[in-house]
Amino acid sequence: MQSTAFSPHDHSHCISSAINHAQSLCAQRGVRLTPVRQRVLELVWRSHQPIGAYELLAALAKEGFNSAPPTVYRALEFLSEQGLLHKLDSINAYVGCCNPETPHQGHFLLCQVCNKAQELESQYINLALKVSADQHGFEIQRHTIEIIGTCKECIDKPSLSELTP
Amino acid sequence: MQSTAFSPHDHSHCISSAINHAQSLCAQRGVRLTPVRQRVLELVWRSHQPIGAYELLAALAKEGFNSAPPTVYRALEFLSEQGLLHKLDSINAYVGCCNPETPHQGHFLLCQVCNKAQELESQYINLALKVSADQHGFEIQRHTIEIIGTCKECIDKPSLSELTP
């Protein structure tokens, strides 16, 4: 099975590769990945668990960055416009995008046990959405597709309460 | 083409039928559709435009109902549990459910021009979601599926700015 956010992996590699990717993309597009923007992106990538705006704000504050809400919301807006992260509407949290060079709106699996998110890019889902929209003569601009449940790792791993008799 | 929230129709019929439906369902289930709960449901159904919690609160206040946030959030929670309405996470608004007897999570078309919402129940979408989840060994509990764009009526109807030279 392919590697996902849910399965164990060298996550520091995810972070550094995401940042490198972002740097080159921004350079290429002539937009500025300023220190606060880059730091927000790193913080978002620190785990595969989506992170809230005010959590980011607290982390920035600890590091001596300016820490008023507009700072982080502006950074999130920029990163989102550049396709470097996605917002998860069902939980008001943000997660890094693995594939920022091609603008897209992802589909997400959100695990309620480990709180990690895995982005999907399913052509089946896209097609199903398109067929439904077409049936109604509806023109799609964007979408929010979030599947909430339990990931394989958390299903397989007995919970603490099940371990203790 | 079938009738939808987007197309013109006798909406007072939608409202009264939704309320009748809700009354019999609640009776059947032995739960109480109290005055404030019923009024919230009516307000939600007043248009096919999803309505926000604080709009509901303001409407209740005008009518002499208690109007502190918990009042409306409790009613929304009850109605949601009973499958009588759905929350749209992408816009923090609530919309009546046409088919409350069978518990389900809907798929929605949201028009950004007329702000109306149409619930879909597409087996294609459900299947596509299930296939994607299965591929990852992921067990679905619920989902948020919202397609944002422009409805047929708003595409066909030239906008005001296009009408004036």
Next chain:
DNA sequence: TGACAGTTGTTATAATATAACATAACATCC
């Protein structure tokens, strides 16, 4: 240099949602 665009700082506030505890209404059992 100065003019402009873009970015950041700062203060205030809007919008959405819940915690916590008190009171009231209803149900039921004796």
Next chain:
DNA sequence: GGATGTTATGTTATATTATAACAACTGTCA
């Protein structure tokens, strides 16, 4: 009918998420 438990509502306060508005700074390039 009164005691009791459960459900629903009232009330106050506060948490959480997000944006408006305007000032100041920074980089760029004519």
